[in-house]
Amino acid sequence: NAGVMQNPRHLVRRRGQEARLRCSPMKGHSHVYWYRQLPEEGLKFMVYLQKENIIDESGMPKERFSAEFPKEGPSILRIQQVVRGDSAAYFCASSPENMNTEAFFGQGTRLTVV
């Protein structure tokens, strides 16, 4: 049973480009969480999704950021018109129900904006 898969592991984008980060949850998991980790910081919650639904996006910036978790395929975190401040590690976690059960994290995508 493969764990949570995130790709790419590393992503470099120029300012103004778009970044797409993908997360495939563990088999059987229908809940996905995205977190952002800035250098020397803990992870900060961004958005919580179930299949085809955004449950809570209170931690996600209102502009330029969006997330989806379609019925088929991975969850996507999309950052439009990236800026240097978007450089961070982005983690995805999945669980079979809500996070009260053990959540499994992916290895993260490190986004560097140049």
Next chain:
Amino acid sequence: AQTVTQSQPEMSVQEAETVTLSCTYDTSESDYYLFWYKQPPSRQMILVIRQEAYKQQNATENRFSVNFQKAAKSFSLKISDSQLGDAAMYFCAYLGRGGGADGLTFGKGTHLIIQP
């Protein structure tokens, strides 16, 4: 809003010794979960141990145990017989029981160094 505080940016311990990492949190909820996660240089977030607030007994996983003081809102992690592979960042995290919205709230982490 909940907050999690880890007051030790860095800790160092001799191999085979015991070390305790501190964590305090602030919440108005009475039922919740607390976690310790390990993040080695690979960046993978690995769950070390979990505590349910309504359980008075401290959680234990092999060499890892917690000291959960609910009234004091304290949740420290004790690592016994430290091994070189324990070197990593350790994050304390909080999760409210009410549905999982908002996700985990993390502290800023403690960098654990193991001296051979």
